């Protein structure tokens with residue numbers, strides 16, 4: 258049995274370590290919560306927690322009773338005996354502020370519970386129970402919103418007296434109508450999600466669907482609304498007390514104290530300061546918390562990076578710009594980048610402060626050629642493609658390497674500068690054409706607006722160009738399509754329009770992320786032949802992300818096969834499809850029914866056991882080893898990308914030559930014991946059996 262390399266041996270750890278690590282991870286995750294990344298929200302939270310704690314424990318520590326009068330210090334400013342001064346009756350302001358705090362905070366919370374609770378229940382009911390119920394609830398809430406809230410509150414006070422909890426609960430009922438309107442749209446959108454349909458098919462009751470599938474999706478909006486209503490409740494309560502509808506005298510209230518202070522604004526201006534400041538700070542704190550929570554991923558456009566992500570990216574960009582230019586390493590192709598050639602060098606992409614998703618990826622795309630990025634789901638194709646456009650999702654950034662394009666390193670380009678590249682030099686077409694089209698506007702409006710913005714044309718000229726672009730992408734009745742809305746055209750037509758949109762800035766490179774996956778087979782063929790014709794006619798290049806080897810064979814000049822965030826093999830398409838040098842490419846071809854000739858179609862198609870490992874589980878050696886039929890002890894070491902011997906191809910496999918010489922096939926059976934190498938996650942244990 259071969260020895261296990263030292264760097265892959267697990268260090269024995271005490272039994273308590275996992276618990277401690279889990280605790281640390283939980284604390285780290287908690288501290289990254291958006292609430293704690295906003296200084297304003299942290300300060301607000303600290304203030305609110307301190308206020309609640311101080312008000313709840315007030316009877317234990319307050320220096321004076323609220324009604325104690327000190328006639329030797331009437332209307333005094335801050336003194337040793339009265340830290341925040343006294344009022345016109347010599348009562349201690351500090352004691353009165355905190356004695357009033359519990360009531361003010363508690364009854365404001367009551368408004369939140371009634372308002373947000375009722376609004377949420379009504380919205381979930383309306384979203385789940387069909388149009389009639391929604392219609393009834395909506396009409397009722399419209400009536401509630403049309404009622405004069407102040408008059409109703411004053412009428413309630415007239416009827417029940419200044420019973421603050423009752424008044425604040427009624428205020429909550431009045432506010433619930435507005436909250437219902439805010440939450441309804443989101444609840445309806447959640448009700449139309451596929452997983453909700455699946456739950457219905459599984460026979461889940463409407464109540465269970467609402468609680469299990471809809472309510473969690475509303476959590477963010479509910480919390481934000483609660484924070485804002487809490488602030489509004491406090492202000493309204495203070496306002497009522499100011500005009501004399503607060504708790505009965507001598508019971509203190511913040512509004513009543515401000516009203517008292519307003520009588521002495523000239524002779525004792527200080528008196529206004531402590532209560533006013535505490536009220537303002539408490540309201541600001543609730544708003545700051547609401548604002549921070551409102552910046553949740555589902556509250557913002559998901560494709561736009563957050564400020565924190567942008568800061569992180571700016572840091573990464575600066576580090577990449579300062580790094581020395583990589584040279585030919587381990588045989589990797591390094592050529593002078595000609596104009597119109599894209600050269601990606603040692604590109605790495607990772608989650609900010611987290612795992613790496615793509616490592617050390619290199620490839621070239623020459624002008625007028627198509628490169629296919631191929632591999633199973635989760636191999637990092639999309640992350641690589643989106644890096645080219647600076648469109649990585651929020652929280653994911655380029656961590657190293659270069660993207661050389663027209664004399665610039667796009668990996669070290671700021672977000673602002675990327676704006677002049679996107680659309681004009683490099684454009685994107687995505688898997689789902691409807692993502693590129695706004696359902697609110699006609700195709701013509703969207704195309705002309707984009708052409709005017711990217712090419713600086715006038716309206717009439719842009720309209721002509723839009724027509725010509727639609728004709729270029731094979732749309733026969735272009736004039737009619739210009740007037741249609743996206744939902745009025747088919748998927749294939751929408752993809753043609755999306756391609757026309759991508760072409761409106763006359764880009765030299767098109768990044769196509771599985772552009773045919775969502776289309777049916779005949780339309781797929783049409784779109785592929787359209788792309789082929791566009792490459793030929795315009796001389797632009799294409800980076801085509803796909804998991805379909807048929808698409809690769811059909812359109813790609815070069816192919817880069819990706820596995821677990823790495824390129825494992827690249828080179829000319831014909832060379833790679835004819836004589837693959839990496840076992841993963843071999844396996845993909847063996848598993849593809851179209852890659853096998855009808856005559857020698859095996860009885861059983863090959864499979865690749867297991868799954869692509871998660872980025873956190875990548876082993877230090879060959880990442881494919883755990884699934885590979887040919888793995889051996891040498892595969893436990895990191896494997897560089899080396900010339901494959903076929904044209905300019907590169908391969909990341911220590912056994913590539915042996916496989917090529919011996920002409921070994923990927924077997925359609927389970928991995929034979931004679932070829933088995935057990936590679937467990939993280940820790941790689943070699944149990945080689947009968948390996949030569």
Ligand SMILES: Nc1ncnc2c1ncn2[C@@H]1O[C@H](COP(=O)(O)OP(=O)(O)OP(=O)(O)O)[C@@H](O)[C@H]1O
Pocket residue numbers: 608614632633634635636637638639640641650651652653804871872
């Ligand atoms: N926003 C994200 N944050 C963190 N990790 C992500 C994010 N998006 C994708 N990943 C992870 O990055 C890795 C690569 O994903 P990527 O989408 O690039 O794969 P892919 O090969 O394009 O797959 P597919 O064909 O399914 O699109 C996967 O492990 C995936 O789980």
